[in-house]
Amino acid sequence: MLALGIDIGGTNARAAVVEVATGRLLASAKEAWTDRTPENVVSVVQALVSKVTAGHELTGVAAGVGFAGMLRGDVVVNAPNLGWRDVDFGGPLSAALGRRVRLVNDLSAAAWGELKAGAARGASDSFTVFVGTGVGSAIINDDVLLSGATGVAGEFGHTKVLADGGRLCGCGEHGCLEAYMGGAKLTEWMAESGIAGTPADLERLALEGATPAKGLYDFAVGHLALAIANQVTVLNPAVLVLGGGVLLRCPGIIKRVTTVVMTRASVTSRSGLRIALAELGDDSGLVGAALLGR
Template sequence: MSKVIGVDIGGTKIRMGVIDAEGRILAERQVKTEFPLYPHLERHVLLFLEEHPDVSAIGIGTHGFVDPQAGSIVFAGDMLPGWTGTEVKAPLEQATGRYVEVENDANCAALAEAKFGAATGLGRVVCITLGTGLGGGIIWDGKLLSGGPHGGAAELGHMILYPNGSRCACGRLGCAEQYLSGTALVRRIKEAGLSVTPPELFELAETDAQAQKLVADFTEDLAIYISSLQAIFDMDMLIIGGGVSESASAWIDELKRQLAKVLLNPLPVEVAQFENDAGMLGAALLVLDR
């Protein structure tokens, strides 16, 4: 039976799991993200391999712009300091003796949802992840759309939503990530003078007019953003994952009301099924079908 290791590298933790061809997580390990990142990653992958030597390959999903052909990190922001420019594939293959693939974490989440999750069997799927940042992954005719000369394909968080708006970590003004991520929600709440977390905001919106306006503004921006994605991709389904999606039951109806005003055509919008496991499962899928 084919077994591989899927690794999900985030700003605070690294999760790795042994995954089989049916997408089952047979074993897993979680460690704190530490810097410099590459030697820390290699050390823990080798320790995990000692316990599970029968795996055939390793898939890595990571925050940032990735060159999947070279298996290197083109750009990573402040969340992973020192990660920009790091070669991952070649040194990890040499250290482990296993085939290695490297991809953006949101692309991995899209792979997982299209293969095993909310979009199983669909050919054209866009997945957005509303977490610390705003990530995107695109499945086009069953294949992952990724790479590009700068590793920036499907960096959907860097579509400009508000020209001359808030400064993004990429250096430009008004990127969607500055309005539609968990971090953006925290900023919006602070600017409104409220002292609640995003999940508490959605609860408060049931009774408080100011909170209701914040949620309405957030869902309207998200609807406009999704309608732009539909105009480009005309996808079978849009999937919303990431930490903010865990509160989706409180705001998804409002989003669908806003979408009805701006969509070109009907579009199924679903919440990701895998939540925290999506990155790890998708990373495994990079190498499972080899």
């Protein structure tokens, strides 16, 4: 059995034919944006889909679409990377592809991919945290993605680390975890503090005890670790999946998160907890979208 997955990110679009039983990509194609208007995005995706589906039997198979943005059904409410607000995307895309489409948040898609074909394989309850440019999470409870009343549940990056004020986040609010720990905002904060380089450079300096690197690192990573431990207490997942470019390039962050979760999450919620690193890399969203689309 085959599935069709599409991943629409801030820099490119990807499409793939996925084998449902294994999550394996049988064909995939990618194209970087030169024009981010909804009309062009639809035509780029249409071309990618005809390329990957050639030679595969996918008649009547719906497409799952992982989308980097806030969604309500077929409507993209807000996609800062594409500059979209309140765009009906599902309708035109479905018409262009001649098949039903299901839009899902990219992080939800990635969490689903990891649950069905990656690090959380075999589990029904997972809490997935990705730290890359931003900080995101997805909650799967008893094989169902938690979406909340208006579809924005799991916005873990926008939980606050201070009761009042704090650094400005990309979402427009102050004091969000992402405003400190998201790769883009952390790099800004480093530059303001006279620290050059990437979050991995910050980690190296901090672990050597250099100031002010250690102060920034301890604040950001300490809050990330405690926030994850508290979510484990609330959600009692079977698997905590950690992924994203910043996390996977900073072994010190993974170590700190693991230690704090295993000492500060409640004993009952963490007993039996498995902590695993995301396994599917850049493909998790594509695989998850395909499997959710079916």
